[in-house]
Amino acid sequence: MQADIDFSHYLKNAGTGLIHLDLAVEGINCAGCMAKIERNLSAIPDVTSARVNLTDSRLALEWKAGALDPALFVSRLAELGFKAYPFERDDAETLEAQRAQGLLRRLGVAAFAAMNVMMLSIPVWSGNVSDMLPEQRDFFHWLSALIVLPAAAYSAQPFFSSALSALRARGVNMDVPISIGIVLALATSVIETINHAEHAYFDAAIMLIAFLLAGRYLDQNMRRRTRAFAGNLAALKAETATKFISATEIRTVPAAAIRPGDIVLLRPGERCAVDGNVIEGRSEVDQSLITGETLPAMAAPGSAVFAGTLIRSGTLRVRASAASGGTLLDEISRLLDHALQARSRYLRLAERASRLYAPVVHATAFLTLLGWLAYGATFHDSIVTAIAVLIITCPCALGLAIPAVQTVASGTLFGSGVLLNAGDAIERIAEVDRVIFDKTGTLTLPELDVTNFASIPDDVIELAGRLALSSRHPVAAAVARAAGAAAPLPGIEEDPGQGVHGYHQGHPIRLGRPSFCGADSLANELLHRDPEASVVAFSHGDTRHVFAVRQKLRADAADVVSGLERLGLAVEIVSGDREPAVRLAAETLGIHEWRAGVSPVDKIARIEELARQGCKVLMVGDGLNDAPALAAAHASMSPVSATHVSQAVADAVFLGERLAPVRTAIVVSRKALRLMRQNLWLAVVYNVLAVPIAIAGLVTPLIAAAAMSGSSVLVMLNAMRARGRGTV
């Protein structure tokens, strides 16, 4: 099927007659795969370069224009056992990658400057107690200034600009005391050097910058990696659309290449990849991914369909629209804007800490100045001591305390299938005391499954599965998938809207609507027991059976729910689906609080009501109708099968068919938050020990440098504890 895709959207001109294509490749996880792919693809004539990126599971190809069909690469990779999909870096990922590279460049500059300055500082430190001439010391200080001032001006810009924007918004963040510390340390050092004094803090200042940049880079790199992984996931979904390129001709193109106004063909069994309005055709559609409603709806000319809608019976022609006129989408985007504004008011732990920290430190320095003046010291000595206090209290420890833990914890979460969208997500997820689940697609799997296999003989299951392979209807497809069928029966015909029929071993065989198979009474009996199921009937000669097809609960949902309750969290279901379906799910999972038939507005209202009562809610949902609630909740998670909008607003996205990542995320986040607090306390303890020395005027550049690296290493080591053990 892949070979049909039109690649032209993804091909890039790499200059001098070369064409470039990026592929996201599933299943590259070792050096062997890397070598195998590169060797095989570079062996194709005209391919000039094939390079695998193991970190991001991607392959960059370049070949001479004209000769090759890009589909060849995909089929060659498939022969090697890898699924590959073309992809495009989105803007968000490009931005994160640029930021990471920028930070690494600044880190390089700061680290090289720090190394060179250390070479000059060690002679000064040892010379001060031996026989260094003051002229030599001044010379070394000036050299240090020559290296450090330009290096700091360049590499500390991220701190300066962040501090400036915080001050402009009349707030304080951690970068404000850091920037003040850096600027004062450098300014004092220059003045001291001019005055031929003994101590200059160039080395401490540049080392501080290098340590802090290392923390920032780690943080940014993790963010970049998550973004890249999310980009791959989007590519692996390989969303395509069948587009009319003229009145009668169709072509399969990537969904990303569809423009508003294009006309798209939707056939039974397909999932719609665009938002639009039906212009021709009628079909039952499954909108459960959008509204949470599991009962099929009817789409007719004029009605709106959304990306994620599953087409069940008929064929539709849809005109794609950018901003759909559909009231649902409009309403959701309005709710979403509102909710996102509210979230930006959340104050991160680092901001709260710096709000307390900055005034205390600055007041201490000021009091030191006054104290020494009152004691009778000269103005120069007093101000130098006060600045030493500021320098020593501007430790990397505080700047590293939180990003270091965040990096390690998000790495652990990444490993257990949770991708974080927001940097402060860990803090917010750790604080929650109530989890609200959406039902459809979140507690249940998005795919349909057969629930009554146990009551049907094995040979019937096998036969029905093989028969179902001839149908495109999603309910039949679920039977085929669940039966594990691989070999379709010969000579089967499809009766649109009814089912499939043919002959097997001399007897007529049918699969489809109960009336089509003469199994109405069996079907009614089954529907009486399980009113939510879709029924598909099977007949072979005189044997008749009915299959109940529905969305199944995730296998570990009940365990996760009870696990969450053991963690002391209240669990609740708020769903857009009808009451019987929600009641059944709630009873199966042992959840006592549930609400059914809830509109997007009411979902937000419920979350706001809980927030007023002081609850901190983790919303877990996947549908378009959940998106505003995801944004309004204190923290939010989405399964990877969720709609784009929901994934984009959720704090975290979890992979796979299991619900366990939700619990893991809470456990890891709680541990990480504890470590962040510990780290902040470590930084405070360090200050309590170091500040009296500074106030006493005993701090030398050597002490400042040692204290700075010592506390940073301590905080980093403590952060490492967020890894491993106790994550499950």
Added chain:
Amino acid sequence: MEVLVYLVPLALALGFVGLLGFLWSLKSGQYDDLDGAAWRAIADDEPANDQGPSK
């Protein structure tokens, strides 16, 4: 101590060369795939990059 006259510039120049080397390696994308780079070092041989008669 006259030795400082050429030792200090030499040390600074070496540091500067190191920095330029780092910036070059950054620019040529050597930090883009750290996991892969670790394995490439011990790979048996480079994939045969047959460029045909043009080379």
